[in-house]
Amino acid sequence: MNEAVLTKITPNRFSGVGLGELWRYRELIYFLAWRDVKIRYKQTAIGIAWAILQPVVTTLIFSVIFSRYANFDTGQVPYAAFALAGLTLWLFVHGSVTMASGSFTGNSNLVTKVWFPRLIVPIAAVIAGLFDLVFSFVVLGAMLGWYATGWHLSMLLVPLFVLMGFVTAASLGILFAALNVRFRDVRFALPFLLQVWMIASPIFYPSSIIGERTRFVFAVNPLVGAIEGLRSAVFGLPFDWAVIGISTLSAAILLAVSLAVFVHLEDDLADMI
Amino acid sequence: MFAITAKELTKRYRLGGVRHNSLRDALAGLIGRAGRGDEMTALDGVSFDVDEGERVGIIGRNGAGKSTLLKVLSRITRPSSGTAEIRGRVGSLLEVGTGFHNELSGRENIFLNGAILGMKRAEIAAKFDEIVAFSEMERFLDTPVKHYSSGMYMRLAFAVAAHLDPEVLIVDEVLAVGDISFQRKCLAKMRSAGESGRTVLFVSHDMSAITRLCERAIWIKDGRIASDGRAEEVVAAYLHEQSETGSERTWANREDAPGNDAAWLRGVRIIDDKHRNISSSDIRKPVGVEMTYEVTTPDKILVPNFHFYNDQGVCLFISHDWYSGWRDRPRPLGTYKSIAWIPGDVLAEGTVFVTVALSTYEPLIVHFVERDAVTFTVTDTLDGNSVRGDYAGVLPGVVRPKLDWETEAVPTA
Structure with missing residues (x-):
């Protein structure tokens, strides 16, 4: 018998995040994400095409509206490519936070019948979102080829900014998933919040329209650093490391706060659903 | 450990x-x-x-x-x-x-x-x-x-x-x-x-x-x-x-009920001589055990049977329906009710557990058997005219039938 495994059951709250157990159950994260992806496209008529259609259509709309009426200065970068670069991350964050926030209520049959580290549920939902991101990047790649924006060594840094976006999405996904169990208000508040967030992020406009000094305040939004960093990497532009630094710090704080809230709410999950 | x-x-x-x-x-x-x-x-x-x-x-x-x-x-x-x-x-x-x-x-x-x-x-x-x-x-x-x-x-x-x-x-x-x-x-x-x-x-x-x-x-x-x-x-x-409450059981749908493709059990209950539900019975009164079942495959010979146990797990007796006219008669489809009457003054005091079954005997097939489907309690009020008579102490025995006694004075030559 494996004497190493000793499960202690106590009434104590604040028992920590349980990274060890999360690691032991890492395969379940994969399985749940795989299930989410598989089911999402199994029930749709055009399947995977949705993952491509969404960035393409949104980019088209942005291009028509903003390059005609707003005329943002995006330097040498064609506006469509500029917007799509921001949209890839945004669509991922938007989609995965939305999916993750409903993940406990959507998986209530699991949560009330089997124990596993609860964090797995929202994390798997966010990972499933990465699948769509891959398709967004395919579209982006095609567009870069079309506009011949050139290939840059800095593109190797793209995963870093995807990671920033991932951490941000996972933090909010975890936060809202747990809050949603207790406060069904989340369902109504979240779409509104995401809308505001989208406007507050440099997706269809460049950060340069924000003042030189206020950009540091702007960078408290972790997506600012992630999106600007991603654009610099993709288009070979200079990095604004100060902004990226502030956003990274902000993402880390967001993650810590979300985990703290999650651990606090986790115990009652099965009783509240 | x-x-x-x-x-x-x-x-x-x-x-x-x-x-x-x-x-x-x-x-x-x-x-x-x-x-x-x-x-x-x-x-x-x-x-x-x-x-x-x-x-x-x-x-x-x-x-x-x-x-x-x-x-x-x-x-x-x-x-x-x-x-x-x-x-x-x-x-x-x-x-x-x-x-x-x-x-x-x-x-x-x-x-x-x-x-x-x-x-x-x-x-x-x-x-x-x-x-x-x-x-x-x-x-x-x-x-x-x-x-x-x-x-x-x-x-x-x-x-x-x-x-x-x-x-x-x-x-x-x-x-x-x-x-x-x-x-x-x-x-x-x-x-x-x-x-x-x-x-x-x-x-x-x-x-x-x-x-x-x-x-x-x-x-x-x-x-x-x-x-x-x-x-x-x-x-x-x-x-x-x-046993306080377990004197009636019903099954609403076939999936949950005991049974097979030939028949399934709809319900079992304990009744008195006026067919009212009871959970306990006076030791002197007859007790009926009623099973309701639905036959879903026609033309089989079906024999309902009840098995009675006491709270020690001792089987008191088993009774088959050989008597109601269906012994050799194939059953048409439909819902049936079979009642076995236990006469008064047969059971002993205590809890009786009834196992309900439906069988075919040639060849032997048990269509359903529901162990301890219902229970009821047999009570003796000690008012003097039950089998225990004037004796108020513990009376052993798994059944307590009322026997015919003959006592007469034998003339001495």
């Missing part, structure tokens, strides 16, 4: 206003408007130890706290106070097929369900063929489970669960599904699990499964341990108490 040790486990649920389902309620709670709601104590200071390799049955009525206990031990919910420790890898089956998804194929669900139950991917892959063979579902592996019948679904789900290989297995009433031969297979699998040194904690309403599978039983009543000991004794004590 203990496998499970529980100390003063208590779980309280809040009822009513403190559930904070919306932000507004929570804010109201913060400023003290909502106050403390009523609490429901589901588990109230439960302590016990289970040794390694022991098989323990948990019994009790619905709502007594059995499921809460399993949920606490499975870590699904935390206790309000008290602690527990479990040594070894825990596998808990509070439901069969948790996480099965209708859109996925049988093959995909085996992997998903296995992972949810805590199996490693490599482990599932290694046992995959065995799981498939156990489920007898080879042909449908790549069909989405939404096209499965409920029986097929359960087979596959149980096959995965049965191949979970934990050191401590926690099982909740999962055997209440599936056809009889598959159930037997599952019970055998669980028994072998226990015999291979695995610790099993098993909740069931099927007392015969408890006594067959477990050497020890814990009876939970109102959140507390009412009795803990040898399975047979605890089960007998529990059944005895149950």
Whole structure:
């Protein structure tokens, strides 16, 4: 018998995040994400095409509206490519936070019948979102080829900014998933919040329209650093490391706060659903 | 060496206003408007130890706290106070097929369900063929489970669960599904699990499964341990108490009811001579046992039969319906009612457990047999004209028939 495994059951709250157990159950994260992806496209008529259609259509709309009426200065970068670069991350964050926030209520049959580290549920939902991101990047790649924006060594840094976006999405996904169990208000508040967030992020406009000094305040939004960093990497532009630094710090704080809230709410999950 | 040790486990649920389902309620709670709601104590200071390799049955009525206990031990919910420790890898089956998804194929669900139950991917892959063979579902592996019948679904789900290989297995009433031969297979699998040194904690309403599978039983009543000991004794004590209310049972639908494709049991009840439901009877009065069943395959010879046991498990007698005119007559489809009348002054005082069955004798087929389907109590009022007469003490004997006595003075020559 494996004497190493000793499960202690106590009434104590604040028992920590349980990274060890999360690691032991890492395969379940994969399985749940795989299930989410598989089911999402199994029930749709055009399947995977949705993952491509969404960035393409949104980019088209942005291009028509903003390059005609707003005329943002995006330097040498064609506006469509500029917007799509921001949209890839945004669509991922938007989609995965939305999916993750409903993940406990959507998986209530699991949560009330089997124990596993609860964090797995929202994390798997966010990972499933990465699948769509891959398709967004395919579209982006095609567009870069079309506009011949050139290939840059800095593109190797793209995963870093995807990671920033991932951490941000996972933090909010975890936060809202747990809050949603207790406060069904989340369902109504979240779409509104995401809308505001989208406007507050440099997706269809460049950060340069924000003042030189206020950009540091702007960078408290972790997506600012992630999106600007991603654009610099993709288009070979200079990095604004100060902004990226502030956003990274902000993402880390967001993650810590979300985990703290999650651990606090986790115990009652099965009783509240 | 203990496998499970529980100390003063208590779980309280809040009822009513403190559930904070919306932000507004929570804010109201913060400023003290909502106050403390009523609490429901589901588990109230439960302590016990289970040794390694022991098989323990948990019994009790619905709502007594059995499921809460399993949920606490499975870590699904935390206790309000008290602690527990479990040594070894825990596998808990509070439901069969948790996480099965209708859109996925049988093959995909085996992997998903296995992972949810805590199996490693490599482990599932290694046992995959065995799981498939156990489920007898080879042909449908790549069909989405939404096209499965409920029986097929359960087979596959149980096959995965049965191949979970934990050191401590926690099982909740999962055997209440599936056809009889598959159930037997599952019970055998669980028994072998226990015999291979695995610790099993098993909740069931099927007392015969408890006594067959477990050497020890814990009876939970109102959140507390009412009795803990040898399975047979605890089960007998529990059944005895149950007998207060267990004089009528009905089954609403065929899936849950005892039966096979020939017939299924709709209900059993104990009645008095005016066909009114009773749960206890005066020892001098006749008692009727009535079974209602539906015949779903025509032209079989069907013989209803009742088996009567006392609370010691002694079989008092068995009675078959050879007399009502259906002995050689094939039955048309339809619903039937069969009543056996036990005359007054036959049974002894105490609790009588009635097993209900429907059989065909050539060849022998048991269409259903529901052990201890109903119980009733026989009472003696001691008013002087029952068999006990003027004697008020303990009167032994498993039956108490009123015999004809002849006493006469013999003239002496």
